[in-house]
Amino acid sequence: MKGSVFQKKPFVLFAILVLGLGCWAPTALAQKKKVLVVFSYEADYLWDIELKDGIDGVLSDSCEIRYFYMNTKKHLEESKQRGEEAYALWQEYQPDGVIAMDDNAQQDFVIPFLRDKVRTPVIFGGVNEEPETYGYPASNVSGILDRFHIGESIAMAQQLVPEIETVGFVMKESPTARYLKIQIDRESSDYPAKVVAVKMPKTKKEALEMTGTLKGQCDLLYVAVMTGLKDENGNPMSEREAVRMVADAFGKATITNLEGNVKNGTLCAVVKTGQEQGSVAAEMLLKAMNGTPFSELPIVRNRHGKRVLNATVMKKLGIRPDPMVLRGAKLVKTEQ
Structure with missing residues (x-):
């Protein structure tokens, strides 16, 4: 029995495959x-x-x-x-x-x-x-x-600390902070806590002074968008450094905007992603x-919010939540 042309001349099959790939490749690449x-x-x-x-x-x-x-x-x-x-x-x-x-x-x-x-x-x-x-x-x-899911974050903090009645805001002065203030002004009448003040520091010194003032005025602090805050040498601080500094200085319940900032040392948030x-x-x-x-x-x-809770901060503040509050929340720890 005679063999097929491909058995007799395997190079024929190889040539066909090469030519076929040569024709196919530009087409495939062109689709990207x-x-x-x-x-x-x-x-x-x-x-x-x-x-x-x-x-x-x-x-x-x-x-x-x-x-x-x-x-x-x-x-x-x-x-x-x-x-x-x-x-x-x-x-x-x-x-x-x-x-x-x-x-x-x-x-x-x-x-x-x-x-x-x-x-x-x-x-x-x-x-x-x-x-x-x-x-x-x-x-x-x-x-x-x-x-931002601000009202939802306040409500989540109130589930953990029912005594919360007032909230303040600290955000590094920036276009994002100004837009956020517009949202706060538009929505604040619907928030479950009274807004006391919105502070926009430019420097580390200003941030600590403003946080100290708000500590005596508010039960809850929203801290976010802090990247670029200038330290005592005029160098820009990272988000982690600035958020953690303000949260530690406030010493009470804090909320924020991103999961990363909950890991940076705030208590909780309903975060956008x-x-x-x-x-x-x-x-x-x-x-x-x-x-x-x-x-x-x-x-x-954006519509979807994710509930995130920092177990390290919760323990530090002595908060013992109802197990129902933890249901559906992502638990994280402060990252060093």
């Missing part, structure tokens, strides 16, 4: 969309780490992604320059889609260079300001707003790059 992600803050900032995790979970398998960090938590004065650098990268990279995270990226990158000026779809995330401020939605822009913001923005961008018109991509806001 190019995405530029511009973060307002630093690569090691807790929030941006969560955002990137959410984006990667959706896009990493199907897209080629380049990341750009504007570093404005520590160097806000360079925001405009960094926005220009992000645009230069956009011109060089020519992405199929853009994700721009947090407000500084809107002000100094999307609005001056991309909004209604290019056809590239742009999805924002982490935006604290009202969308109308930025002219959103636009012909090529939509996204997800960022809102960067993973939600990142994944929703990434899913919206995929739809836009695949042809969904922006009229069918309305602006949305």
Whole structure:
């Protein structure tokens, strides 16, 4: 019995396979969309780490992604320059889609260079300001707003310490803190505790002085967005250093905005997650790059909160909670 052509000439099969792969590879590579992600803050900032995790979970398998960090938590004065650098990268990279995270990226990158000026779809995330401020939605822009779960965090703290009736706020002076104050002013009448004051220090000394004042006025302290607070030598403090310093100085129940800040030494929080913001923005961008018109991509806001409780702080404050309060909460310890 005669053998097949492939048995007699195995090189024929090899050649066919090589040619087939050669034809297939460019097609497969061409299917990968190019995405530029511009973060307002630093690569090691807790929030941006969560955002990137959410984006990667959706896009990493199907897209080629380049990341750009504007570093404005520590160097806000360079925001405009960094926005220009992000645009230069956009011109060089020519992405199929853009994700721009947090407000500084809107002000100094999307609005001056991309909004209604290019056809590239742009999805924002982490935006604290009202969308109308930025002219959103636009012909090529939509996204997800960022809102803090403040009232829910106060209520959680009251479950642990029922005597809580008043709350104060300490946040390093920054655009994020100013947007947060707008949310507080808008919602405070619905909070389960009376808001006494919102303080925005610029330095370590100011933060400690303000915290000392609030300690005598409030049962509960909200401390968050502290990255970049200047120490006695003028150097920017990390979020962990500043949050822990304020929480220790207050010496009573504290709440915050992120799981990382609960681990930094606050009592508890109903936290927003960067993973939600990142994944929703990434899913919206995929739809836009695949042809969904922006009229069918309305602006949305974050909805999901996660209850997080620091067992180290709870023990330190002598809190013995009802087991029902712990149900559904994630227990963490203060990280050193």
